[in-house]
Amino acid sequence: MSIRHLAAFTAAAALATATTAAAVPAHAATTTVTCGAHTWKASYYANTTFKGTPRKTVCDTKIAENYGTGDPAGVTLPKDNFGVRWTLTRNFGSGGPFGFSAAAQDGIRVYLDGKLDINLWKDVTKTQRKTVNLTVPRGTHTVRVDFAAFRGKADVAFAYAPRTSASVDKVAPLAPAGLHVTYSGSTGGAGLTWSRNVEMDLAGYRVYRRFPTATTWTRISGAGPVTSTGFTDTPPATGAKYVYVVTAVDRAGRASGVSAPVTVTSIDRKAPAAPTGVRATYSESTGAVKVTWAAGKEGDLRSYRVYRRTGADGAWVRLAPDSTPSTELFLNDQLPGGTAGTYSYAVTAVDASGNQSARSQAPSVTLTETSGPPAAVTGLTGTAEKYGVELDWDAGTAADLDHYEVSTGSWEINAYTGEPYFEKDTTAVVAAGTTHYRLVKALGSRPVSFLVVAVDTAGNATVDTVAATLDVTPIDMVDTPYPAPGTLAVRLDSVSETGAGGVLLDWYCSNASVCDRITGYNVYDFDYTTRAFVKLDAAPLPTVPSSWTDTTPARGTTHVYQVTAVLDDGTESFPSWGSIALAPAG
Template identity: 45%
Template sequence: MNPARRATATAVVLAAAGALLSAVAPAASAAVSCASPTYQRQFFANTTFSGTPKKTDCDATVAEKWGTGAPATGLPKDNFGVRWTVTRDFGSGGPFALPVTAQDGIRVYLDGSRKIDLWKNVSTTQKKTVNVTVPSGKHTLRVDFVNWTGAADVSFAYTPRTTPDVDKVKPLVPAGASVAYDPATGRAKVSWAKNKEMDLAGYRVYRWPSGSPSKAVPLATTTATGYTDTTLPVTGETFFYGVRAYDKAGNESAGTAGKPVTTVDRTAPGAPSGLGIADASEANGLRLSWSSVPGAASYRVYRATGETGTYTRLGGTAEPSYRDATAAVGTAYSYRVTAVDAAGNESARSAALTGTRRDDTPPPPVTGLKATPTDDGFELTWDKNPAPDLLRYSVYAGRILSDGEESVCSASEAAWLMPDVTSYRYTTVPDGEERCFFVDAVDSSWNSRYKLTGEADVVVATEPGAPAEPGTEDEVTGPAS
């Protein structure tokens, strides 16, 4: 029950020329503004709603049980009228029920069109419900109630009909959608204006990546007018947000225009795999290689003196390989590699790989080679090679081939000798035949100057038993093949 306030009159007594003048001014109905959806309520001292209302105030609902008394000061207990008026936004509109109860008369209007008419003096409460369809937008409802005699009571409501078989009207698209992105937290806050729907059930927030349609499954459902997305991938990609309203009948509005957010990139690429030694004897270093990583802009190489040791950053490269020029020959190192994307995010480290830089420097040339003829061949002798990692000597024997301008020793390996051996007896040479010889030193990394350069110091000699030709006993040096 919403009791009316008493209207007061002001009495003014004036003294003029020794006479008393009395004037009583009735209170006028002041202009009253009521914020929608609150009703403006007017009280009339008649049943025709004529003249100036005795009182005007605001009323949240039409629900009164005045009984047999006057509803407000200055009104009679019978033959009075009360009018409620409200203009409000119905959003997308739709089906509504207008239930009323009254004793005595009641009329209900929608935009001036009468929808309910129970206009008679009764001794018991009369009831009625009328179903109407309210268009979208703003509309005005007016309720006129009169009491002729006896008790007075009245109630009215306008209620959305929300069953799916009745309500087929979609809510309006939420207005004012916006999104704010916080790079520090990687969160996006989506906001929108409150929907005008009276049967609104809530909102659905959608997110989809750039270049893809909006997803059918909402990211979140809420009854608020904002949502903070804490699951946004921090991958440097662009995502869009949209909002849809849905009502109690299950109708969903169209979506707002997509609002873009470009995230910061804090997602590292995958760790490199396939780490291996591409070439342990590459000139001036040891070369590593690995499989390319999608999204990697560069790679970082880390090295330790043991697999479980402390890894320090060795260098970087834009290619899936790296030459460790600082690795000491013969020392084992462990390596790990990471991938780095364009935003500077670094991946986890690869599995460790242990490798040793091979010696790529061949021993110095063998010197002092002599071929001394014997009864059945030649006795070869040479100086001990100074290489500390000498593995063996390879003795080559062959024949001199000449085209008239150049002579070449066409030889093949005749023997492999231990590093402490500096002589070799070459036999089974027919008397008087000429042979060419050279000796190559090979180290423990299988470096060979002859195989590296194709050159060697050659000695030519003739087996005794036939007249010696001039010059055949001299030492001859030159290319070998």
């Protein structure tokens, strides 16, 4: 006789146990029976004592069968005195109060973890029913249902469901696990995901946020619970950090503890405040406009930008480079020759994220016509020597010529205006009656850029872009091979020229762990002919004093010295070195 399955689940919410296995058809036979989560494993026996090997084992999404007066379809069993055993093992999460409901004709027994909770084991002529209320402990448990069809008609049903009344359910869900967050800098969204709770009475989740230093949480997921395991928040884009947690809430309204927290740092789209206290002052002596402003109070300020416009409605032009924040801020705008006209200046602040403030108020200055700067220097030449570089140029013709400024540095291009400017490293002042400059410095083999500017008595100077410039490649004197490292024990403190024309070396022990083991020091000078370091002392120098004077170097040369410590085992430490250029005599 064919088996008749119930067409749908019973109305009881207990049958939600099959939600994750709804795609598994009742009595889906398998060769090796492994049933999915929340799915019953049903074993069919040709007796009511469940002895021997089952005739068949299948997976059932629910226990709701009406066999009538025959045996189950798909398995050979006697129409009377056969048995079916269902088992299910699942994680009940935090556990709590449950209702177990059984109905059978004939016998039915229900066990929780091997403990008999429902016992209706007898041959009856109509369906017998019983419901018991149980408290299921937290964690994973096994439910077993034994059914016996003794004689005549046979049917069986079993369901279990959480009791969700707030007066009955006093057990909160477990805190959600696996909270993870990803942050999108383009959208500013914090995407939260977490693992689904296993409690059968789960209503959903609540999402909370706070600052790391705050002590209270703010619910950001709305009044009702979130029913999925994901949530996207868009925190204020201020560059601040935000901490998130999630709680689970059940149908009785009880909330779990908080999940493990996760943290994101939002993108910073908040611009600083516009600078205040901006002033512009013109100096006739220097021909420059000095712009000053008060330091901003934001902690992430990176720089300030100064803009200039001509007249009341001219276009704003950004001046370069940016100014680094400090407590007293200013920029000198060198207008060529003090060009007559009215100029306005404004300042903006830029933070570490590149957000730029609005422009400040725009004070203005009015310049009158001046005589203009001296003509640009001509005839600039440079000669590389063993001690540095010799520069010469033509004498200036301006009647009010005051001095020359000789600068070393490099040419750069302003990334915003595309205009070149000379980034100065050092600047020397040469009197107006002199057309020569000697740079005495130990140089490498890379070219050195020079810029020579003529300045008059009013402070007017040739602008950099038309001033005399020159690149000089020095003689390769100091690009010496670097030795293999050893024990660090000595540090060369200074290399200086003495009044008598020698070179004084001062050093000290830089590693306290080996200072007591130092028995002396060796001094070396680099030989540019052999390209090797030559030892200058026949025997190691004593440990006191930690200095030595080389009286042999020739004038007009560059020297590279090394000092090593000699340890008590005879080994030498890693060398410390320094260089010096000696000007020629006269």
